[in-house]
Amino acid sequence: MRIMAQMAMVMNLDKCIGCHTCSVTCKQAWTNRTGTEYVWFNNVETRPGLGYPRRYEDQEQWKGGWKLKSNGRLTLKSGGRLQRLASIFSNPKMPGIKDYYEPWTYDYENLLNAPAQKNFPVARPHSMLTGEPMQVTWGANWDDDLGGTYKHGVDDVMLAGIADKVKFEFEQTFMFYLPRICEHCLNPACAASCPSGAIYKRSEDGIVLVDQNRCRGWRMCISGCPYKKIYFNHKTGKAEKCTFCYPRVEVGIPTVCSETCVGRLRYIGLMLYDADAVLAAASLADDQGLYQAQRDVFLDPRDPAVAREAERQGIPVDWLEAARRSPVLRLIKDYEVALPLHPEYRTMPMVWYIPPLSPVVTALQETGHDGENAGNLFGAIDALRIPIEYLANLFTAGDVGPVRRVLDKLAAMRSYMRDVNLGTEPQEDIAAAVGMTGTEVREMFRLLAIAKYDERYVIPTAHVEHAHALEELATECPVGEGPGEAFGSRSGAPVPVAIQTLRETKARMQADDMAQVPGSVSYLQWDGKGVPGKATPQEVAERPGIPGGDR
Amino acid sequence: MTTFLWVVFPYLAIGAFVAGLIWRYRYDKFGWTTRSSQLYENRLLRIGSPLFHFGLLLAIVGHAMGLIIPKAWTDAIGIEQDVYHLAAVGGGVTAGLMITAGFIILVFRRRTTSSVFQATTVNDKVMYLILGLVILLGMWNTLSTAIGEFIGNHYNYREGVSPWFRSIFTLSPNPDLIASAPFQFQAHAFLAFLLLMIWPFTRLVHVFSAPFGYVNRPYIVYRSAGDRPGPTAGSRAPQGTWRSPTARKG
Ligand code: SF4
Numbered sequence: 045m046r047i048m049a050q051m052a053m054v055m056n057l058d059k060c061i062g063c064h065t066c067s068v069t070c071k072q073a074w075t076n077r078t079g080t081e082y083v084w085f086n087n088v089e090t091r092p093g094l095g096y097p098r099r100y101e102d103q104e105q106w107k108g109g110w111k112l113k114s115n116g117r118l119t120l121k122s123g124g125r126l127q128r129l130a131s132i133f134s135n136p137k138m139p140g141i142k143d144y145y146e147p148w149t150y151d152y153e154n155l156l157n158a159p160a161q162k163n164f165p166v167a168r169p170h171s172m173l174t175g176e177p178m179q180v181t182w183g184a185n186w187d188d189d190l191g192g193t194y195k196h197g198v199d200d201v202m203l204a205g206i207a208d209k210v211k212f213e214f215e216q217t218f219m220f221y222l223p224r225i226c227e228h229c230l231n232p233a234c235a236a237s238c239p240s241g242a243i244y245k246r247s248e249d250g251i252v253l254v255d256q257n258r259c260r261g262w263r264m265c266i267s268g269c270p271y272k273k274i275y276f277n278h279k280t281g282k283a284e285k286c287t288f289c290y291p292r293v294e295v296g297i298p299t300v301c302s303e304t305c306v307g308r309l310r311y312i313g314l315m316l317y318d319a320d321a322v323l324a325a326a327s328l329a330d331d332q333g334l335y336q337a338q339r340d341v342f343l344d345p346r347d348p349a350v351a352r353e354a355e356r357q358g359i360p361v362d363w364l365e366a367a368r369r370s371p372v373l374r375l376i377k378d379y380e381v382a383l384p385l386h387p388e389y390r391t392m393p394m395v396w397y398i399p400p401l402s403p404v405v406t407a408l409q410e411t412g413h414d415g416e417n418a419g420n421l422f423g424a425i426d427a428l429r430i431p432i433e434y435l436a437n438l439f440t441a442g443d444v445g446p447v448r449r450v451l452d453k454l455a456a457m458r459s460y461m462r463d464v465n466l467g468t469e470p471q472e473d474i475a476a477a478v479g480m481t482g483t484e485v486r487e488m489f490r491l492l493a494i495a496k497y498d499e500r501y502v503i504p505t506a507h508v509e510h511a512h513a514l515e516e517l518a519t520e521c522p523v524g525e526g527p528g529e530a531f532g533s534r535s536g537a538p539v540p541v542a543i544q545t546l547r548e549t550k551a552r553m554q555a556d557d558m559a560q561v562p563g564s565v566s567y568l569q570w571d572g573k574g575v576p577g578k579a580t581p582q583e584v585a586e587r588p589g590i591p592g593g594d595r
Numbered sequence: 596m597t598t599f600l601w602v603v604f605p606y607l608a609i610g611a612f613v614a615g616l617i618w619r620y621r622y623d624k625f626g627w628t629t630r631s632s633q634l635y636e637n638r639l640l641r642i643g644s645p646l647f648h649f650g651l652l653l654a655i656v657g658h659a660m661g662l663i664i665p666k667a668w669t670d671a672i673g674i675e676q677d678v679y680h681l682a683a684v685g686g687g688v689t690a691g692l693m694i695t696a697g698f699i700i701l702v703f704r705r706r707t708t709s710s711v712f713q714a715t716t717v718n719d720k721v722m723y724l725i726l727g728l729v730i731l732l733g734m735w736n737t738l739s740t741a742i743g744e745f746i747g748n749h750y751n752y753r754e755g756v757s758p759w760f761r762s763i764f765t766l767s768p769n770p771d772l773i774a775s776a777p778f779q780f781q782a783h784a785f786l787a788f789l790l791l792m793i794w795p796f797t798r799l800v801h802v803f804s805a806p807f808g809y810v811n812r813p814y815i816v817y818r819s820a821g822d823r824p825g826p827t828a829g830s831r832a833p834q835g836t837w838r839s840p841t842a843r844k845g
């Protein structure tokens with residue numbers, strides 16, 4: 045048994061309002077550079093919908109993830125090593141820019157410079173790749189909120205087999221949002237398909253990263269990842285991916301997407317697992333058994349035998365403590381309400397989802413029923429088979445059983461808690477109907493509904509022994525002091541990968557306005573290329589037009 | 596002049612090549628990439644790139660045979676001159692056609708696909724020019740050898756160019772051997788050394804990351820967070836070799 049710790053995330057889809065704040069803050073932090081205009085490490089898709097890039101879930105087309113060979117062994121779906129090397133000169137399965145979308149900007153200058161004329165001047169869209177005017181025909185979120193879904197919806201890969209039962213007429217449709225980041229898989233197909241060995245899984249926390257100095261731009265990872273969460277930076281010629289905000293996580297603060305999530309629906313915590321058992325679990329013949337197989341790979345740090353062995357294998361005591369308190373562990377293992385996204389890709393993803401009950405509740409209310417009555421809800425979950433089957437295609441390789449059980453639990457929790465909130469006697473039989481006690485239901489409700497920051501994010505800090513290697517703690521630049529020349533496109537010095545240092549983050553969190561933040565990023569002299577420089581305190585003080593700046 | 600062209604210059608080129616590669620590897624690992632443009636365009640690339648690259652692999656084998664293996668050796672194991680030439684010319688023409696076709700497709704694609712053209716630097720253009728000339732002259736050499744065979748007036752490069760090439764590496768350069776070769780052979784050799792000279796400073800460096808290690812590496816690579824080199828090792832800030840397009844009126 046080789047015990048490893050994995051930083052994992054759970055998202056409660058019922059609470060996602062599709063505001064895209066997570067995507068935007070992530071983009072600001074990581075991909076607001078030339079070369080990554082089309083890249084969204086975090087994206088929020090409306091389902092049913094085509095996703096981003098379009099139809100990425102169709103592995104018969106893209107050949108992402110793993111497959112079982114006839115001898116029962118696991119191999120990359122796009123073929124073995126030699127086959128991959130043979131196709132190195134032109135990757136046959138790589139999505140083109142049109143499958144994502146061609147990034148564009150507007151000719152805003154025209155609004156200001158146009159001469160006086162009869163008609164209003166307009167800002168025309170220009171491609172950010174060629175600079176030429178373009179017709180915008182697709183974007184990162186073209187079918188947001190089912191926009192155009194009546195037309196493209198039938199192309200949703202997850203509708204295969206149930207397409208005839210799904211209605212796209214406005215009155216009969218259903219929808220929910222699916223925020224996606226890299227899954228930081230236990231068995232990452234991206235790493236397995238990298239010819240240069242540049243993609244690695246960190247042994248401490250399982251975060252999957254691309255070594256930018258070793259990546260040679262072969263693009264095999266891009267087709268290898270079934271979730272299409274590796275992107276090609278067309279400016280640097282290197283692959284880039286979600287980093288799980290490791291510079292933040294190393295100092296104990298959550299990822300940017302979680303930190304800024306408006307619905308507060310993300311949970312971050314550790315999962316312990318047996319690394320020696322991963323391959324066997326991922327090689328299970330039955331697709332629908334993969335969910336259970338992955339659960340069996342996890343170890344419970346509250347089991348003294350596991351804890352002892354973990355400690356013996358060098359997992360620090362505070363990490364074990366954090367693993368015991370992990371909200372992710374509770375949602376996956378104790379309440380069994382979180383499910384993996386597409387276990388059938390066999391990469392053992394580690395960002396799990398609580399499927400949404402809302403489509404059911406809404407449908408119920410629209411028919412004039414009490415959407416929070418347990419009896420009604422249990423019945424409706426069955427009657428509204430379409431959302432269940434759709435959800436099962438996403439989360440359990442089509443097995444409706446586990447999805448049904450999760451929705452029942454969520455329904456029971458709603459009904460049970462209504463009585464609690466209304467001050468009437470809670471009905472223990474509702475809890476019992478889903479195999480829980482009233483106390484468990486209340487605890488689960490607490491975690492899902494009102495848990496505070498410290499309960500949602502249980503992140504142990506990286507170890508001081510390693511501190512010399514951590515960018516956040518050990519950049520050689522004195523943080524926030526010194527003039528702008530230390531960073532930015534004007535300098536030739538390397539840009540540290542960390543976006544903020546711990547000190548800056550703290551200062552920012554505690555400050556009342558930006559003027560108090562030493563070394564806040566200066567967009568004033570930034571030419572839009574490279575990385576913006578740091579502003580000096582003096583510059584910050586003299587900044588025009590910043591609210592509160594003149595105080 | 597002869598000494599400069601066929602002794603000094605090759606050594607200079609080799610020196611620049613080796614030193615340049617070491618320098619680039621130490622200071623610009625981040626810039627070491629194929630700089631693929633497949634994201635922009637795939638239809639032409641899918642045909643052109645494999646043609647070009649597989650043709651090149653064939654050509655490398657051919658050059659190794661023609662330049663490195665002395666004629667005396669093949670004679671010794673009883674390979675007839677005619678048989679050898681048939682193989683060399685056959686292989687050479689095949690490789691040449693593949694490379695030329697691939698190169699034309701790729702250059703055409705680079706020029707006509709706006710986004711690919713935007714991503715082409717001056718450095719690339721100079722390199723393509725030299726590479727194109729080397730290919731053109733190489734093709735000429737192959738064809739002139741093939742035709743010369745027929746009309747009975749043919750230059751045997753294995754008695755001139757090849758020994759000269761080997762003499763460079765045995766540190767006893769003999770410029771007279773190539774000084775008497777036909778023009779196209781001289782030009783091909785000269786430009787090839789020029790290409791070698793600028794090699795480390797162009798995108799051609801990706802040749803040296805041919806990932807043979809992939810074949811027997813474990814699928815999943817684990818690395819400790821502590822294994823990271825310091826933030827500056829082997830890296831430098833992007834040098835702005837790519838223009839980012841700005842909105843163009845039109
Ligand atoms: S989801 Fe992330 S870790 Fe998994 S294969 Fe894709 S890029 Fe790799």
Ligand code: SF4
Nearest residue numbers: 060063064066305307
């Ligand atoms: S910020 Fe939160 S609520 Fe908003 S789209 Fe992202 S995950 Fe959903």
